[in-house]
Amino acid sequence: MLALLLSGVGLYGVVSFTTARRTREIGVRMALGARPMAVCLLVIRDSLALTGLGVALGLVASFWGTRLVAGELYGVSALDALRLE
Secondary structure (H helix, E strand, C coil): CHHHHHHHHHHHHHHHHHHHHCHHHHHHHHHCCCCHHHHHHHHHHHHHHHHHHHHHHHHHHHHHHHHHHHHHCCCCCCCHHHCCC
8 A cells, every 4th residue: 555655646746747847838738729628638648658657667577576586586486476375
């Protein structure tokens, strides 16, 4: 639960930072006639792309990490965390 909380807070911080850096761009878009929903969808799309990249990198890192642990410990396989014994 703590890991999910920390990742959520980190994701919120990154999205907030990137949106704050684009304040002028958003202002220009709104001044030129962009609808508020279109601007919201732009921010949401960028946030989901960032989240997807993070999930993909996390899955690759966890796959690599389990293989590393399985290679270093005697009698431990890479899928021991999934075992329900």
